[in-house]
Amino acid sequence: MNRLKKYPADSAEFVVLHGERQQKRNRGLSMSFLGQKNPQKAFRLAKRLAVFPKIDDIYLKDVDLSGYICSVCDAQNCKLWRPYQTFEISLMCAKCACIDQKKDISKMDVDGKINDDTMGKIDQIGWYVPAVPTEDYTSEYRSYWGYSAVPGPGVDWWKKLPTFPKD
Ligand SMILES: [Zn+2]
Numbered sequence: 001m002n003r004l005k006k007y008p009a010d011s012a013e014f015v016v017l018h019g020e021r022q023q024k025r026n027r028g029l030s031m032s033f034l035g036q037k038n039p040q041k042a043f044r045l046a047k048r049l050a051v052f053p054k055i056d057d058i059y060l061k062d063v064d065l066s067g068y069i070c071s072v073c074d075a076q077n078c079k080l081w082r083p084y085q086t087f088e089i090s091l092m093c094a095k096c097a098c099i100d101q102k103k104d105i106s107k108m109d110v111d112g113k114i115n116d117d118t119m120g121k122i123d124q125i126g127w128y129v130p131a132v133p134t135e136d137y138t139s140e141y142r143s144y145w146g147y148s149a150v151p152g153p154g155v156d157w158w159k160k161l162p163t164f165p166k167d
Contacts, residue, residue: 015046059153060133067139068131072096075165079112079158081128082144089142091131093165101126112163132158 029039
């Protein structure tokens with residue numbers, strides 16, 4: 001993905017991204033910025049002024065997540081799991097999934113991982129895997145990323161949710 005295209009060529013963000021790309025390719029800096037013609041100084045100046053939104057903060061921001069709810073206890077605004085490979089998706093919170101799958105919830109950490117005796121730290125609860133909605137999610141059309149296909153911002157979104165439902 002070319003992030004440069006998202007910014008006007010005279011913006012601080014463009015100068016920073018361009019400079020970082022040059023450095024990655026072991027090339028010299030070449031851009032001026034706000035009248036600063038020395039590329040090194042221009043790059044440093046741009047770095048001070050550039051603002052990059054954190055993409056994980058905007059993931060699913062405008063998506064209706066009213067259907068993202070535990071099918072057993074109605075818990076919301078917390079991590080939810082879904083059955084692995086099934087079309088009939090019934091979501092469960094950590095508590096309900098652990099009861100259903102006979103797992104010890106006290107072994108779960110804030111990232112939603114449990115220490116499995118044989119597999120080490122995993123974010124699966126028995127046959128349940130993290131439910132990460134796709135960006136076209138609605139309360140009628142609920143779709144989730146495949147377990148091994150969740151994109152980075154989706155992973156971050158899920159990790160940031162509280163692991164345990166509020167009582
Ligand atoms: Zn629940």
